[in-house]
Amino acid sequence: MTYSVISGHSLDPIEKKPLFHFFPGSRILSVGSYGCNMRCDFCQNWHISQARTGSIAAETGPEELASEAGSFKNNAGIAFTYNEPVIWFEFVRDTALIVKGKGLFTVMVSNGFVNSDPLNEFLGFIDAFNIDLKAFNETFYKRLTGAELEPVKKSLKQIAKAGKHLEITTLVIPGKNDSVADMEAESKWIAEELGDEIPLHLSRYFPMYKSNEPATPTETLDNLYDTARRYLKYVYLGNTVSDNRQDTACSGCGTIVTKRSGYDTKIMNLDISGKCAGCGNQIYRYLTLPSGAGR
Ligand SMILES: [Zn+2]
Numbered sequence: 366m367t368y369s370v371i372s373g374h375s376l377d378p379i380e381k382k383p384l385f386h387f388f389p390g391s392r393i394l395s396v397g398s399y400g401c402n403m404r405c406d407f408c409q410n411w412h413i414s415q416a417r418t419g420s421i422a423a424e425t426g427p428e429e430l431a432s433e434a435g436s437f438k439n440n441a442g443i444a445f446t447y448n449e450p451v452i453w454f455e456f457v458r459d460t461a462l463i464v465k466g467k468g469l470f471t472v473m474v475s476n477g478f479v480n481s482d483p484l485n486e487f488l489g490f491i492d493a494f495n496i497d498l499k500a501f502n503e504t505f506y507k508r509l510t511g512a513e514l515e516p517v518k519k520s521l522k523q524i525a526k527a528g529k530h531l532e533i534t535t536l537v538i539p540g541k542n543d544s545v546a547d548m549e550a551e552s553k554w555i556a557e558e559l560g561d562e563i564p565l566h567l568s569r570y571f572p573m574y575k576s577n578e579p580a581t582p583t584e585t586l587d588n589l590y591d592t593a594r595r596y597l598k599y600v601y602l603g604n605t606v607s608d609n610r611q612d613t614a615c616s617g618c619g620t621i622v623t624k625r626s627g628y629d630t631k632i633m634n635l636d637i638s639g640k641c642a643g644c645g646n647q648i649y650r651y652l653t654l655p656s657g658a659g660r
Contacts, residue, residue, distance in 0.1 A: 367398040368456045369424040372413040373447045376437055378628040382474050383566050383603055385613065387493045387530050387651050388441045389623055390630040393472060394434045396425075397447025398456070403476055404511040405499070407538055407576035414448045415574070427456065431463035441654060442469030442492075451479045454486075461490040468655060477520040478512045484520055493530035493651075495566075496521055500535070500542035501551035509541065518554075525559040530651065534566040534603070537581050537589060545592050552593040552600075562598050562616070569604035583607075617646030 377395045379388055401414040408414050434443045443464045445457050450473045461471040470492045477496040479487070498517060499510060506514040524531050533555065537543050555563055567589055569581045586602050590610055593600045598616035613623040615634075620643040624631040632652075634642045639649030 367400060367453055369426050370398050371396055371425050371430075372399050372416075373397045374425070376440065377444070378630070379441055379444075379472075380625065380628050380630055382444055382446060382472060382495050383534065383568075383601070384472065384493060384495055384530075384532055385566070385601055385623070385625075386532065386564050386599070386649050387472070388470070388654055389613075389649065389652070390632055391439050391441040391654055392437065393441045393444045394430075394437065395444040395446050396430065397445065397450075398453050399448055400452050401449040401476075402452050402478055402512070403449070406509050406574060407536070407541075407570060407578075408574045409536070409571070410447055411574040427460040427463055430460050431467065434464055434469055435467045439654065440469070442471055444472035444474060446472070446474035450475055451483070451487075454483060458486070458490060465490060465492075470651075476510075476512070477517040477524075479516070479520055481519065481523055484523055488524065488527045488529060491529065493532075494524050495532045495534055496524065498533050498535050498551065498555075501547045501554065502542060505542050518558075521555075522558055525563070531559065532564040532566065534568055536568045536570050537586060538570045538576070539578050539581050539585060541578065543581070543585050543589065545588065548589045548592045549596075552596040556596040561596065564599040564601060565593055565597050566601045566603045567593065569602070571604070613648065615641040615643060615646050615648060617641060618644040620644070622648055 374396050376392050379391050379393045399413050399416045450457050464471055472493045473491045474495045503514045506512055567586055571580045590600055602610040611625040612621055614621050620634050620641055622635050639652040640647050
């Protein structure tokens, strides 16, 4: 029903997905459709995720979208985002394969609530994932999302094991998933099961859809940032203004290698292969877009 039906379409900074360690400073053509396999009370995109049909949208086919992706400068490729790409499988597959054929890259921003066989198919044509880990708490998932935590953890392990680029986002909601104990368990689990270099984005919540809790206090975010940083090398705050908690510091020697202010990204102290100029530590595996990608 949603094949070729586009709800949103924009050439975004790749940092907005958010992806901080995948071609930082590049842009990515971002598209979404309608619907979701979760029903989160706090959904920040509920206008499209909980819409019944996409009757207002124009149709854009895979070929058309892929050639558009190839027409922009400094465009890493295409990101399937805004609503849940898992339920858009056939369109994502058909488009991603053409985009990759042009030497561009594919990104999927997902809740990770997917069986392992279809996820395995996604792994064949998606290069980078940002997966929402909405809470490290089964009760939260059952009550507020209509889904379950364990399948999401399983997906995260499957993506990491496949060697695909992975970043994780947790939207921090006051009184719901903001306990230090849960964050400690979450970041420890990520470090042990997925790797301590997986970037974790802690995103500020604003009241939306059926959820009336006030916006997350910045002290809560700062506190959870400190907790997560004890286990993970790269933790970032999102949807908020922060002095340096959006920057990337080398985990080896502490040199700042990327300064971020809003969606302004300045890369520094790195060699062309993504290694720290100070100590040689490999920070980014994907830094410079290959020449000849796209146009
Ligand atoms: Zn270094």
